[in-house]
Amino acid sequence: MKIETGNLDDAVIELKTATELIIASAKAMEVTGSLTKQQYEEQIRPMMIPPHLKSDNFSGIMLWDRAYLISILKKMSLVFKTLPASLQSQHEEFISALMVLFTAHKAICQKFVGDDSGSLRNSKFLAVNILNKFEQNRLQLISPNHKLAVKCPFHEDN
Numbered sequence: 001m002k003i004e005t006g007n008l009d010d011a012v013i014e015l016k017t018a019t020e021l022i023i024a025s026a027k028a029m030e031v032t033g034s035l036t037k038q039q040y041e042e043q044i045r046p047m048m049i050p051p052h053l054k055s056d057n058f059s060g061i062m063l064w065d066r067a068y069l070i071s072i073l074k075k076m077s078l079v080f081k082t083l084p085a086s087l088q089s090q091h092e093e094f095i096s097a098l099m100v101l102f103t104a105h106k107a108i109c110q111k112f113v114g115d116d117s118g119s120l121r122n123s124k125f126l127a128v129n130i131l132n133k134f135e136q137n138r139l140q141l142i143s144p145n146h147k148l149a150v151k152c153p154f155h156e157d158n
Helices: 008-033 037-048 064-081 085-112 127-142
Strands: none
Touching (some): 008 085, 037 085, 064 127, 085 127
């Protein structure tokens, strides 16, 4: 992480790259959300259950790349508290991109699982509620000063 070494130019590039990757993930979620229920049940859902996975209670929290991302966000939380002014704009775009991703993920759950159904991993907990909790936890990591972007610059309809 270049910001830790004081290399602000490369830190901007790192934040931009992370933002672009998150936007790509959000777009993939939006494409998934555009499917019909039948398409989702036939094409997407089977990839989240055996035999495609070893576990019958799939969750993104089980993925190694998610664990790595969370570990980086935890380390960066302290950096985000004292972010130089020259990185504020890019940081706000990063936050906005994550908010778009959360919104897209919740939209998939609402459309295909419903507001009153359990998550894939634990049917006792409502899927959308779990995603809301994850969203709040992640936003606390990336915006420790609670300067959350209200308007998303990537979508004109909000």
